[in-house]
Amino acid sequence: MANQKNIDQLFQKKFKDFEQEPRPEVWLQIEEHLTKKKKRRVLPMWWYGGVAVVLIGLILSPFLLKEKNTTDPVHIQPTIITTVPSESLKKTIPKEKNNIPEVIEKRPDFKQIIKESAVIANTNKTRVSKDKNSPIVTNKGTEKRYISLANVGTLPPSYLERFRIISFKGDLLSHKSTINHDSSVKSLLDVVKKNDSLSNEKNSFKKRWGISPSYGYTKSNSFSSTSSIDQSLDNNPLRGNSNAAFGVNVHYTVSRKWGFRSGIYTQQLSFTTKNIGIVSGVSSNGLSSINFDQNVLTSSFGGAVYIGPVESSQDIASLVSSADIVSNNAVLLQRYGYIEVPLEITYALKSTDRFSLGLVSGLSTLFLNKNDVQLKSSQFTSTIGEANNLNKINISTNFGLDFDYSFTKNWSLNLNPMVKVHMNTFSKKNTNFQPFFMGIYTGVKYQF
Amino acid sequence: MRDDEVLNEVYVDVEDIVETDFLLTLIQQLPNQYRLVFNLYVLDHFSHKEIAEMLQISEGTSKSNLSRARSILKNKIIEYQKKQQGA
Numbered sequence: 001m002a003n004q005k006n007i008d009q010l011f012q013k014k015f016k017d018f019e020q021e022p023r024p025e026v027w028l029q030i031e032e033h034l035t036k037k038k039k040r041r042v043l044p045m046w047w048y049g050g051v052a053v054v055l056i057g058l059i060l061s062p063f064l065l066k067e068k069n070t071t072d073p074v075h076i077q078p079t080i081i082t083t084v085p086s087e088s089l090k091k092t093i094p095k096e097k098n099n100i101p102e103v104i105e106k107r108p109d110f111k112q113i114i115k116e117s118a119v120i121a122n123t124n125k126t127r128v129s130k131d132k133n134s135p136i137v138t139n140k141g142t143e144k145r146y147i148s149l150a151n152v153g154t155l156p157p158s159y160l161e162r163f164r165i166i167s168f169k170g171d172l173l174s175h176k177s178t179i180n181h182d183s184s185v186k187s188l189l190d191v192v193k194k195n196d197s198l199s200n201e202k203n204s205f206k207k208r209w210g211i212s213p214s215y216g217y218t219k220s221n222s223f224s225s226t227s228s229i230d231q232s233l234d235n236n237p238l239r240g241n242s243n244a245a246f247g248v249n250v251h252y253t254v255s256r257k258w259g260f261r262s263g264i265y266t267q268q269l270s271f272t273t274k275n276i277g278i279v280s281g282v283s284s285n286g287l288s289s290i291n292f293d294q295n296v297l298t299s300s301f302g303g304a305v306y307i308g309p310v311e312s313s314q315d316i317a318s319l320v321s322s323a324d325i326v327s328n329n330a331v332l333l334q335r336y337g338y339i340e341v342p343l344e345i346t347y348a349l350k351s352t353d354r355f356s357l358g359l360v361s362g363l364s365t366l367f368l369n370k371n372d373v374q375l376k377s378s379q380f381t382s383t384i385g386e387a388n389n390l391n392k393i394n395i396s397t398n399f400g401l402d403f404d405y406s407f408t409k410n411w412s413l414n415l416n417p418m419v420k421v422h423m424n425t426f427s428k429k430n431t432n433f434q435p436f437f438m439g440i441y442t443g444v445k446y447q448f
Numbered sequence: 449m450r451d452d453e454v455l456n457e458v459y460v461d462v463e464d465i466v467e468t469d470f471l472l473t474l475i476q477q478l479p480n481q482y483r484l485v486f487n488l489y490v491l492d493h494f495s496h497k498e499i500a501e502m503l504q505i506s507e508g509t510s511k512s513n514l515s516r517a518r519s520i521l522k523n524k525i526i527e528y529q530k531k532q533q534g535a
Contacts, residue, residue: 007518007525008490011475014468015491 059361060347207447208253212414214443216245220269223434228271228334229373229387230287231431236309241270241333245439251346261344267366267420268337269435277313278326278377282306289431290373292385300382301326307375307384330377336390337370344398358402364420366394389428396420396437410448416441474524482517489514 220240227233247265254260283304297305306316310328317323344362351357371386400418407413420437475483484503488494489510496514500507 007522010525011471011486011490011521014471018468 060345060359207410210251210253210445210447211248212251212443212445213248214246214414214416214441216247216265216418216439216441218243218245218267218437218439220271221436221438222271223436224432226432227273228431228433228435229273229332230289232287232308232312233273233276233332234432236276237274239272239274241272243268243270245441247340247441249342249441249443251445257348259346259348261346261360261362262342265340265342266337267340267364267437267439268335268370269437270333270335271435273332273334275310276330276332276375277306277308277310277328278330278375279306279313279317279320280304280324280326281322282316282320289387289389289428290385291388293383296382296384300380300384307332327377327379330375333374333376334387335370335372335374336368336387338366338394339369340396341365341367342398346402354406356402356404356406358404360398360400360402360416360418362398364396364398366396366422368392368394389426389431391424391427394425395423397423404445410446412445412447414441414443414445416443470528474521477524478517478520482513482520485510485513486517486521 219242222228222238222240225234225238227236227238245266245268247263249261249263249265252260252262278301280301281304283306287307297303305326306313306323307330313325313328317325342362342364344360346358346360348356348358368390371390372383373385373387375382375384398418398420400416403415405413405415417440418438420439422435422437425435426433475486478486481503485499488499488502489496494502496507496510499505499510503510505513
């Protein structure tokens, strides 16, 4: 207990006559920030519009609300100024809703005061706390309480309404004569300077554009274990393969937390269906969703060929005398690829000077640019045709995380794991296949 | 009475060594919530009840935050003193 008191007293005594005056630049910056902030809020999301924004907004709304409640303390921290107002000054201050911006904006001679305050770096002002010698103590019990601006930013607005925030005009001028310099002020100004540069760094969202060429290691997957090619193959084992993706992504930052992302990527999916039997000498009657390349069939199997599950192929071979089993252990490899144009919203969950973590969500439009089906066995590999049930344009919904590690002001390393669920792959209902796509994208991001 | 004397002695010792800007740095190094509670309680003389209301936390949390802040500060000051004496 002795120790506790000791600590309290130590701090109380040390900070008893402690006042600091921020440099005029800081005030100007705050002022600038306040006006800017208003403009920025008006900044439209209009040209993105659409369903994506609404959906994602809903999904992320808990974060959004959280953000509103925590006012950014960075810009308020450097200022620890509150003084007892003179009677006349008090009258000029509206009794309700004195939040900081209002007070500052209602002061036409604000800049003038700042100039003077720079000269009077340290004045013998009444301090913030209810010190025994301070006049405020006589007001104890009434509603007159003073609170340092350093704490204002972190308090809920509802509480702040009960306070009058009073700027430094009244006392500054009257105490002009008591200028003296001591070390605490000097060091405080250093602190303010530090905060100042810190806030500049945190303002790096002013770098609005980011461009990042990336490479992605991707894996094809499916929510269903059914075949990607035909319902008759639903019981065959299916495996999603890994592929590579390339692209460029462009990022546009709207606020410290929110941004948009677009770009252009390649995207390829491939699925291997195993346990395929091939029987030649029988006309094909399965796999209606493949447009076979007859030339390849003729050259490889002499024309008529049955391709299907091993069990069926064996049944057919035993029933039809002309049939000849070519393979009992072939695989069908279906590959299809897209040019992908994503439109995504990013939300920064956490960011430090070097590292940032964000959520990404949005939609991609996918333009089919590759489509083939290969038949592989131990003896041969041939492209036998292409799927006829794929839509030319597909849509995917995307979710993912975004890690950024910046090693210089403009350059950062980017790691971006994504899951993309394909919504509109197939034009016909002859398959229950529900593909999705996972990718880990890495790239180097340049911000400007 | 005896306690007060001891207190005063220690107090003076500490005061001699510790600079205001060092204390300021210490406060600034505290985690946000601790700093807030510490500032409000020790420097701005609010009660735990008022702080709890302001920050929308419970009184218990306020008290615990304060004591943690104190203990962090205490340790850092002691560390600092040791370093000073060592040098």
